[in-house]
Amino acid sequence: MERLDENKIESRKIAGKSLWSAAFLVLGIIVFIFATLNLSRLLEGRNSKKSGPEIKLKVEEKSDWSGSQVSPLHRIPLMDEFNQKIVPAAPDSLPFSTRYTCAPCHDYDKISGGTHFNLRQRPAVDRRSEPWFLVDEKTGVQLPVSFQSYPGFWLPEKLGISSWQFVTLFGRNLNGGGPGEPTTEEQTPDSRWNVSGHLEINCLGCHNKSPLQDHSEWVKQVMRQNFRWAATAASGLGEVIGMASRLPATWDIIDGPNPDDHEWAVVPQVKYNQNLFDSRNNAILDLPQPEDSRCLACHSVSPRQAKSKAAIDRDVHLQAGLKCVDCHRNDLSHEMVRGFEGEKLSRSSLKAQDFSCAGCHLGQKPEKGGYGFTGRLGAPRPAHKGIPKVHFERLACTVCHSGLLPEKEPQAVYTSRANRLGIFGKARWTSEYPVIVEPVFVREKDKKIYPERMMWPAFWAKKKGKDLVPIDSQEVLAAASEVINLKENVASLLNCLIPLAEEGFYPAVIISDYLFEPNVDGGLDARPLEKTTPVGKAGKDKFILVQVKEAEIKPLLFDFNPEEPPPGVEDKILNLLQNLKQLAGGRQPVYVIGKYAYRITEGYLDKAEKVGEPAAEPEIVWQEKENFLPLLSDFQVRNLAALGPGPEILTEEQIFLVLKKMSEVKPQPEIVYVTAGFVFSLGKEGKLKASRHPSAAAISWPLAHNVRPAQQALGKNGCTDCHSLSSKIFFGKVKASSPLKTSYRESKLGADLMKTGPLFQFLFGFTFLVRPAFKLLLAACLLLMGLILLVVMMRITRKIAGFQEGQQKPESRS
């Protein structure tokens, strides 16, 4: 019995040893796999590191920062452009100059190399950003202009735009500096820098916390060419009256005000608000980090379909309490961190990758899911559960998290710089053109997909070999103004009819299903007629003259007995015909009623019997020799009916006529019109011909805002947010928008823009229909395999222990 127990103990020891051997073997395998995995990570990490670290602060360069986290209240003297201290109470004070006012403490030259100011010196590797847009709504021009040399972006030099023209065109959204402070070489004959002064860097435009800081005032002053006064007026430190644009080109600041002209060419003058200065004439300025409103003045985007500000959700970072500058930081160099992956800063001491999406949310090694300390500024660490890693290799963060949620087609948006948002006054500044759409998902050269904004350029151009070179739209207007100014001409005609309208009513015209009314800008507003009006709808190619008061529509021309006209009627007709005579252009305006025709003969109203059949209804016509022509020509009626309320502003017929006129004036070089991805030119059969050209291609640039909360990220509802048979991402069509009403519109499929085959995406989307079944199948297989393996493992383990027991049995028997 004791021997048996000893044998048992012995066999247990041996079994234990075997178990330990097996355990060590398993442990060794695990260690091997672990070591290999980590080695692979290490080597991959080394390979993925790009050469060249971020710029390091030179040892000998001293930091300008004092170390304090508080921005001081600035009690500083304001200096003018002659570096003289400004006394606010003095008459004829000059505006302050930031170059001399801020410079004693802040290196102006260093700052002038910053992102907002060094437009010409942007590095070639810098990511595309929204270009400027040269827009002429009359001639249908929306041309992207940029100092960045990318396909589709036109350099100002190539368009013949001088620094002066650039500032007058786009100064509303310039911060000063850059083209606003041209060198002597950049001065051109058309410039008036001596009159307007330079547009210096407007430090207060971003840094002034005062509620008096007004972007609209800046725009107003820049539009008046009051460049040296703009910063003073916009800051609220003083009021500025006068317009440099009205002054003669020979005027200089030393000339001072003109005492003889107090109404028209008034020299800009500043009247400082002395409440903002202390007893020593120092201005008191609160200049912390820029507030969001300063940034949003130039950098906001809103969907066109939103009817009010309340319908738009702000960026989630702003909602969380962050400010724009918490991420988009800069040091004194003012090289702004933009925050995209792979950004390189050339002059800043900051590390760009610290402020990218991954930098804050994932910390170090974002490609591995993030290591180290994350959660900068409270950024939540994303779990990204269930998302295969290919998404993080092929998609930018912004694909899922930024911009408007994708629809069947991208949505049109307004942007501050393109569509002039954020400028307030009596007039409505927001322009309909250019038309920009988002989101459009595009695969870039780094093979990653980004959400972008897209627009199709539209411009008049001349053929120069195989290239197209934009021409000044004023040339087009000069050559074919009567074709281009269709709406203006009709509006002028309608305004001439005011004498016939009743009190409070204004003349308008019904063409097809639309009502066209003159607006304050001299053009026409159109609205569709929803119900049958008391005057009825005009038939095809016909028009009805009406008078309108808000929603009430009445006929303009009324019937009366010309042989016994009511009192005052003939006076009205006389006024009407006198107005029309100014637009007659060699024809004679005639008011026809029944068998009579009213004309102006030698300055008097002449009523005579009409030749031919009596008119069934009263009408206003043009008489050209013996012929009576309708007030509105067939061309005008036809094209207005085609255009309707818009958004297009030109028809193919107009384009054809313009090209024909220009070819008659100047046959070479050939003039074409580029829009919607096509080039329109005169064809051989006397028709308009549409063809393709690289210059007509759409342009796009990556977007990053507004960032949506995680609950609104793509993929929140599962893979089918993007991967499905009816995916808006892959199968949504991006159709070109254009000022031209045409059926020739380039159309791109989302999958093509992402350079992924539509067929593959269709099949891949199809697999998601069967994916739940696939997962169930896998789970069932795993369950079965797992059970079998478990049973086998247990038997093997028992065998290992029992085998030793079995071996010992013959010994124990002996």
Next chain:
Amino acid sequence: MVFGITSVVLIIALNMRLTFGRYLSHLPEEKRKVNSENFKGYVRWIVCWKKSFLKLSRWDRCLNYLIAWGKKNYPGWTVWVFYALVLSYAYLALSGLIFAWFVPRGLYGFPLLLHVAAGALFAACLSIILFLKARVYLPEKIAAGNQSQSRPDFYCPLLNKTFPRPYLQAAAFWTFAVAGFLLAASTLGSMLPYFHYPAQIFFFNLHRWSALASVLSVSLSLDSMIE
């Protein structure tokens, strides 16, 4: 990169070891040594053998052998499960390894779609095969059935031990089974909405290394299958 190098090295090394062993088994007992002369002969033998694959007849013979082997070991309808397993696995291994070795982006596009479809078939077939054959490869069955065999035992220099061939077959079978299980598990894990990004990376690596293990076990199995 490490995976690429490791997988290539291991696959080549194992196959060289197996084919060298097979070459040596053709030699007389006294000449079965690891020396340069035998190595040169082995290289000549391998080249001839590989050259023979340029002829269709060799492929035909291989296919016939496989079909015959399948019919012999999988009676009735189960042979179709075996064929499906073989075909699906062949595509999975080829597509996976070729893209892993030669395409930096990895498997994508239509090959990826087919890979997933083949993976489903593979998982189902493997489950059935495991259910049918697990008992055959249990240790006690292997020990009991350890009888005469046409080829010499397998010598493992790592453990300095000689193993009977059936043990090798069993090891290959179970390695393949475990690898297949891990392949399916890593696939399912990556598709479920429960695991975060580091886990996705883990599943990806688990899938790769399990695939390598399965390829190595298939090499062993093929060596065992061929008399």
